[in-house]
Amino acid sequence: MNYTFLRILILTGSVLLFNSxxxxxxxxxxxxxxxxxxxxxGGQWKPVVLASTDEVIVPAPQGVESSSxxxxxxxxxxxxxTAEQQKxxxxxxxxxxxxxxxxxxxxxxxxxLPPVYDEIQKKYPVPDAANPKAEPKFPFCNPPYASxxxxxxxxxxxxxxxxxxxxxYQYRRLAPSKVDASITATSPVSELPSYPSExxxxxxxxxxxLKVMFPGEVxxxxxxxxxxxxxxxxxxxxxxxxxxxxxxxxxxxxAKVIARAKxxxxxxxxxxxxxxxxITDAKARGLKTEWVSLDAPARPPMLPTFGNVKTxxxxxxxxxxxxxxxxxxxxxxxxxxxxxELRDMGKSLTREQHRIASYWSDxxxxxxxxxxxxxxxxxxxRKYKENELRxxxxxxxxxTSLMDAGIxxxxxxxxxxxxxxxxxxxxxxxxxxxxxxxxFTSGHSTFSGAAAIILAYLFPNEADALMVLANxxxxxxxxGCIHYRSDSExxxxxxxxxxxxxxxxxxxxxxxx
Amino acid sequence: xxxxxxxxxxxxxxxxxxxxxxDLHAQTPTDGIMMGKQLICNVASYSNSQWxxxxxxxxxxxxxxxxxxxxxxxxxxxxxxxxxxLNIIAGLPYIWNKSDGGHFSRxxxxxxxxxWVKYRPLKAETSVGTFGVLATGGVSIPVNTYIPDMLxxxxxxxxxxxxxxxxxxxxxxxIYLTAQGGYIRRSNINIDxxxxxxxxxxxxxxxVAVPDVMDASxxxxxxxxxxxxxxxVENMTSQSGDDIRRQDMPFPTNKMDQTxxxxxxxxxxxxxxxxxxxxxxxxxxxxxxxxxxxARLYTLGIQHTFHVMGHKIxx
Numbered sequence: 040m041n042y043t044f045l046r047i048l049i050l051t052g053s054v055l056l057f058n059s060x061x062x063x064x065x066x067x068x069x070x071x072x073x074x075x076x077x078x079x080x081g082g083q084w085k086p087v088v089l090a091s092t093d094e095v096i097v098p099a100p101q102g103v104e105s106s107s108x109x110x111x112x113x114x115x116x117x118x119x120x121t122a123e124q125q126k127x128x129x130x131x132x133x134x135x136x137x138x139x140x141x142x143x144x145x146x147x148x149x150x151x152l153p154p155v156y157d158e159i160q161k162k163y164p165v166p167d168a169a170n171p172k173a174e175p176k177f178p179f180c181n182p183p184y185a186s187x188x189x190x191x192x193x194x195x196x197x198x199x200x201x202x203x204x205x206x207x208y209q210y211r212r213l214a215p216s217k218v219d220a221s222i223t224a225t226s227p228v229s230e231l232p233s234y235p236s237e238x239x240x241x242x243x244x245x246x247x248x249l250k251v252m253f254p255g256e257v258x259x260x261x262x263x264x265x266x267x268x269x270x271x272x273x274x275x276x277x278x279x280x281x282x283x284x285x286x287x288x289x290x291x292x293x294a295k296v297i298a299r300a301k302x303x304x305x306x307x308x309x310x311x312x313x314x315x316x317x318i319t320d321a322k323a324r325g326l327k328t329e330w331v332s333l334d335a336p337a338r339p340p341m342l343p344t345f346g347n348v349k350t351x352x353x354x355x356x357x358x359x360x361x362x363x364x365x366x367x368x369x370x371x372x373x374x375x376x377x378x379x380e381l382r383d384m385g386k387s388l389t390r391e392q393h394r395i396a397s398y399w400s401d402x403x404x405x406x407x408x409x410x411x412x413x414x415x416x417x418x419x420x421r422k423y424k425e426n427e428l429r430x431x432x433x434x435x436x437x438x439t440s441l442m443d444a445g446i447x448x449x450x451x452x453x454x455x456x457x458x459x460x461x462x463x464x465x466x467x468x469x470x471x472x473x474x475x476x477x478x479f480t481s482g483h484s485t486f487s488g489a490a491a492i493i494l495a496y497l498f499p500n501e502a503d504a505l506m507v508l509a510n511x512x513x514x515x516x517x518x519g520c521i522h523y524r525s526d527s528e529x530x531x532x533x534x535x536x537x538x539x540x541x542x543x544x545x546x547x548x549x550x551x552x
Numbered sequence: 553x554x555x556x557x558x559x560x561x562x563x564x565x566x567x568x569x570x571x572x573x574x575d576l577h578a579q580t581p582t583d584g585i586m587m588g589k590q591l592i593c594n595v596a597s598y599s600n601s602q603w604x605x606x607x608x609x610x611x612x613x614x615x616x617x618x619x620x621x622x623x624x625x626x627x628x629x630x631x632x633x634x635x636x637x638l639n640i641i642a643g644l645p646y647i648w649n650k651s652d653g654g655h656f657s658r659x660x661x662x663x664x665x666x667x668w669v670k671y672r673p674l675k676a677e678t679s680v681g682t683f684g685v686l687a688t689g690g691v692s693i694p695v696n697t698y699i700p701d702m703l704x705x706x707x708x709x710x711x712x713x714x715x716x717x718x719x720x721x722x723x724x725x726x727i728y729l730t731a732q733g734g735y736i737r738r739s740n741i742n743i744d745x746x747x748x749x750x751x752x753x754x755x756x757x758x759x760v761a762v763p764d765v766m767d768a769s770x771x772x773x774x775x776x777x778x779x780x781x782x783x784x785v786e787n788m789t790s791q792s793g794d795d796i797r798r799q800d801m802p803f804p805t806n807k808m809d810q811t812x813x814x815x816x817x818x819x820x821x822x823x824x825x826x827x828x829x830x831x832x833x834x835x836x837x838x839x840x841x842x843x844x845x846x847a848r849l850y851t852l853g854i855q856h857t858f859h860v861m862g863h864k865i866x867x
């Protein structure tokens with residue numbers, strides 16, 4: 040008997056311990072695809088920041104019969120590509136726009152950590168852009184910051200690619216493997232002219248934007264840039280002059296986009312001295328109890344004047360006109376009903392409701408709600424095999440819509456300055472963490488409405504699924520007990536109105552759907 | 553002295569799963585003593601652990617948004633002596649976790665069912681004392697869909713585990729010394745989110761790798777017919793994992809390590825029907841750690857031991 044059990048013991052132990060030693064985590068594989076279309080007229084699409092693609096000049100390339108071009112071809116032929124280099128080729132062949140947005144999401148998550156209270160100074164330190172690596176690291180990539188970062192990344196990629204497409208079809212120099220049949224590219228090559236290189240354009244524009252947004256990550260970003268650029272040589276899909284021209288173009292466009300960023304009012308978005316007046320004004324409009332920070336010690340509200348930052352797809356007057364009507368006032372029946380729902384949630388929350396709350400939590404340490412929708416958008420660009428230009432357009436439209444949502448939502452939050460549920464009743468406890476800014480309206484709902492509407496326009500087959508996602512994201516904040524139902528419902532409607540302005544831009548940019 | 557210690561192996565299994573999550577039984581791992589053949593013991597215990605400081609990576613800190621964290625549990629456990637050298641043990645805890653700071657909701661529920669087999673291949677009684685060599689193997693599985701992605705409030709990590717341990721035991725004139733070392737294999741888990749950050753990377757999946765753990769302990773004690781007392785030191789070291797980032801929440805990928813010191817006392821009350829009850833209490837304190845709370849933990853328990861055929865237990 041002893042031995043039987045011993046054998047079972049040893050056998051079971053061995054199987055469990057040694058047979059399941061694989062701790063690797065499976066992630067979705069990203070197939071390399073050939074774009075569904077080339078969008079040959081993309082050079083005529085309307086950029087976002089550039090008034091016209093004439094603002095940037097790309098000089099004519101050397102002809103395919105020139106000796107300098109032939110030298111470039113020869114150097115491609117002479118290349119011996121290692122297995123490691125081929126991995127880099129395959130990594131970037133997934134899509135430059137996709138990969139740089141992925142990098143941006145990773146950085147967003149890595150920087151989405153609030154400053155730690157300084158016990159000696161007795162205050163929360165403010166991250167310093169001039170000293171980004173010191174604690175607290177710059178930036179604190181909170182949802183408004185992330186929305187802006189993704190927006191500028193998308194716009195720079197898009198504007199630079201519109202210009203790239205213009206010059207590609209103006210000069211029509213084909214890919215090396217199309218010019219010389221003895222060259223075999225190791226990633227897909229289309230009839231898209233290769234001068235200037237769209238990859239170099241995206242890499243350079245992205246590098247410049249992300250260096251501004253994450254100044255402590257210059258080394259890492261530069262390494263990504265080098266890898267992306269080199270991947271085009273190692274894959275034999277571009278010659279050096281394609282890349283040089285692309286780099287110059289990407290940088291030139293990025294400079295113009297960064298100039299817009301420097302002047303958009305973000306520098307004044309953390310104006311804490313405006314807060315007392317905001318509260319006074321909100322009270323004059325009927326607010327009974329103003330929001331207070333639930334952090335301990337109390338933390339100044341997150342970017343209270345972000346609502347004044349310059350929007351993309353509508354103007355100041357339109358922003359004010361869209362601003363939601365006030366929520367049910369404290370003490371009214373409507374308010375009590377909303378609050379009671381949250382009190383009950385503590386007892387009635389199902390596992391499925393928690394799953395939804397957690398799935399959309401996008402809290403501290405995550406890539407934020409704008410990052411969540413950035414990923415949705417990026418995945419759709421792949422699902423529909425969009426070329427780099429069209430993918431960038433998708434990301435720019437979603438990015439600007441998300442930043443507009445952030446601005447308009449913050450404007451609303453600090454206009455009404457309403458308290459979070461936990462502030463009114465400590466019995467309402469959250470499973471996902473309460474953000475540090477006023478309650479009405481729900482940021483997640485606004486972001487989700489704005490992103491879902493523009494994505495539904497761009498991907499009509501996905502419209503129903505996107506609305507389900509947006510509704511779920513909005514409701515998740517009620518399940519998480521950090522928002523009243525009115526915050527979420529009104530926020531979602533507000534977000535959709537914001538998204539419609541992105542649709543207007545999309546309808547008039549010359550790209551078709 | 554065939555029976556006193558059926559509580560131990562199980563606690564280790566649970567500790568391995570919890571650490572930051574609940575660290576309910578920061579106490580003795582598998583000991584050197586076996587249950588006699590056909591003896592059953594049933595145990596009910598209550599544990600309470602508290603901490604108001606924790607290690608964020610290697611940085612020890614307080615956090616007013618957490619305040620004082622309290623983890624409590626009631627554990628039910630049974631052990632049975634298949635033979636005097638082969639015991640089987642099973643147990644299941646119900647856990648409550650909460651803190652008095654911040655605004656997170658408490659978490660509670662049944663956690664993981666553990667089953668252990670304990671085998672003693674060697675016992676040698678010599679003129680210079682009794683030597684024992686023991687080995688245990690165990691598995692644990694979550695019994696419900698509790699939330700692992702809400703640390704430190706989560707009642708567990710939802711990992712399935714398998715573990716093996718080796719134990720050396722020496723006793724002379726009631727004084728004993730036990731040394732134990734083990735390895736706990738933990739399966740990957742799935743969380744509700746499908747994107748999370750770990751080690752500076754984003755993982756676009758529900759699946760999360762949970763570090764394996766090595767544990768070791770040494771305990772010195774005295775045991776006789778009526779009581780047992782001991783002091784111990786324990787260490788648990790994750791074999792991989794990342795640190796909690798500055799001002800971030802803990803996460804199941806974290807490298808959770810800790811060393812604790814503690815003591816235990818147990819008394820036995822014999823009944824006329826040949827069965828007996830034991831009352832025990834234990835206290836321990838985490839003295840060093842990484843990505844865990846600096847918990848003080850006490851446990852109170854009662855166990856009832858009897859022969860499955862109704863025979864009187866002869867001391």
